[in-house]
Amino acid sequence: MNKAILPNKKFHSINFLSLFFKLEESEYVSENLKKYFDIFRDFNTSNDAKDKEIISFNSDYIKDENRQSLIANSVVLCQKYFNGIKDFAGQNNFKKCYIKFFINEDLKLYEKESRIYLDLKIYNSNEYNITHNDEILGLSNFNTGMNSKKPFLEHKSRLFKIPYVISQKDALATKMLFDWLGSQNKITVRDFDSIFMSKFNKNSKAVVSDFEYVPVSESNFKFDKLKIKDFMDIKNGEREILSFDDFKQVIDEQLYQKRLFGNLYNDEIRVSKLLSEDMQNLLYQTRHSMIEYFEKFNSNEFYYVIQKYSNDFIKVAMQDGEFGRLNAKKSINLLLSIKETKGEKVDIDEIKNRVISALTDDNITKLNGNEYYFLVGNLAMRLVNKSKGWKKTFALTESYTKARNTKKLKMILFSDFDRYKYDIFIGDEILRKAFLLAQNCEDLVMSNSDQQMVLIGMTAKNIIKKSGEKDEVNE
Known part of the structure; x- marks a missing residue:
């Protein structure tokens, strides 16, 4: 104004x-x-x-x-x-x-x-004013997206250029509301019952970025307790989530490395030593659904998005040079526990035991999907452990995590087997057996679940090693 x-x-x-x-x-x-x-x-x-x-x-x-x-x-x-x-x-x-x-x-x-x-x-422009019942009605000056200098913002496909008109009384009330919003030093405004509102200030003026009627309050929101099972065999891996606040915390810590809630409304998330480009992309892609669930208590998208981006969560956790393996295991425990609440059970111990049985069998059997992908992940870690790099991290497995079909996986395994053959003991039968089992597979396109099982195999304890041999990738 x-x-x-x-x-x-x-x-x-x-x-x-x-x-x-x-x-x-x-x-x-x-x-x-x-x-x-x-x-x-x-x-x-x-x-x-x-x-x-x-x-x-x-x-x-x-x-x-x-x-x-x-x-x-x-x-x-x-x-x-x-x-x-x-x-x-x-x-x-x-x-x-x-x-x-x-x-x-x-x-x-x-x-x-x-x-x-x-x-x-009080109005955006008096050009659009109309008189109705001896009262002036006009276009609001707040959150309209209308600017006469940018005609492409007009509603070209409608009978009228402008979206709506309001009275002078309502326009003044709106101005007072936005003046008050501009003075609030917070992004989310919770001063009104059953209303969710987020805003930012631009040129000293408040702009409402999200507004929704939310009939459920956090205190009345029904949260079903979640038991996080220890699928990955880590110390204190099992825990029970009893409250919605605890669930928010565990999602932030184990899937977003404590980067979610500080960036929910940040439109300029910057890559740094503490925040990778992959995490930046993950935040941009998923945070809308996190806002819907944690701020508006709407779970319609939450579980779908968690599963859709589950592999990305694991990969981001694996990137930590010091705690990559432990972080990834925690993420997997959480993701598989959430999946179980939707009736999708995965028995990692049973899969592991079947792979061990196949490794000790005299014949070269054909493994089923989960067993095969677990074996490939485990074998990939066994091979990259032979790298002479001074610091062995999950970055060495990038070619495997990007593979989208079994043909590509077999090619990478063959390449790594050839690369590290100088360090493969001629009598290491279990490694050779694992390689033959991994090659004994048709060329298939991998699903999201298949790729996840490769990641699980990578982070699980290595079963393709001789007795007493250490697993060298950082835990």
């Missing part, structure tokens, strides 16, 4: 009861003081027909003799004290400050005079 009555913006007040100006503009203000106050005698500063229509609703009040007398009195008072106040500011070395005059009148008169100005300025 343009606060200045005159286009040159030398005068900053909006009624004849006040006078605001910058100290450095004193000379200009003094010379044009009467001209400024004369504007309020009839508000005849615009030739625009819509502006004149708004003024016409207050014409009787504006022309009232008593009001005209009050304007004349304001001119006399401001002229009388103008130089004294200006000199006082100069003597006390005030620089680049505002001078503000207030005429001692009733507050209701201030409100009435200011309302005339607001009626002229």
Whole structure:
């Protein structure tokens, strides 16, 4: 909203009861003081027909003799004290400050005079105003996405250019709401029952980015207890999640590495030493569903998104150079436990035992899907452990985690087997047996669950090693 009555913006007040100006503009203000106050005698500063229509609703009040007398009195008072106040500011070395005059009148008169100005300025543009039942209706100036300088924002496919019109009373109430929102030093506003609202400030103005009626409060939200099972054989891996707040915390810690809630509404998530590009992408792709669930208690998308991006969560956890394996195991425990609540059970111990049985069998059997992909993941870790790099992390397995079919997996395994053959003991029968089992598979496209089982095989304890041999990838 343009606060200045005159286009040159030398005068900053909006009624004849006040006078605001910058100290450095004193000379200009003094010379044009009467001209400024004369504007309020009839508000005849615009030739625009819509502006004149708004003024016409207050014409009787504006022309009232008593009001005209009050304007004349304001001119006399401001002229009388103008130089004294200006000199006082100069003597006390005030620089680049505002001078503000207030005429001692009733507050209701201030409100009435200011309302005339607001009626002229409250809408996005008076061009779209209409008159209905002797009342002016216009386009709201807040959260409309409408700008006359950008016509492509108009509603071209509709009968009318603008989406809706509101009364001056509602427009003023909306302005007061947005002024209040702009003063709130928080992103999510929870001051209203059953309403979720998030906002950000742009150019000192509040912009509502999300708004929804939420009939369920957090205290009334029904959260089913979750038991996190220890699928990956880690110390203290089993735990029970009893509350919604605990669930929020475990999702943030084990899937987002404590980066979720600090970035829910951050549109400029920056890559750093503490936040990888993969995590950045994951946050952008999933946070809307996290907002829906954790802020609005709407679970419609939550479980679908958790499963869709489950492998990405595991891969991000694996990236930690120091705790990659442990983080990944915790993520897998959580993801598989959530999957079980939806009736999808995975018995990792049974899969592992069948793979061990196949490794010790005299024949080369064909493993089923889960067993095969678990074996490939385990074998991949066995091979990359032979790298001579000083620090062995899951980055060495990137080619495996990007594979989308079994043909590619077999090619990578063959390449790594050839690369590290100098370090493969000729009598290491279990490794050779694992390689033959991994090659004994048709060329298949891998599903999300297949790729996940490869990741599980990578992070599980290595079963393709000789007795006493250490698993060298960082735990």
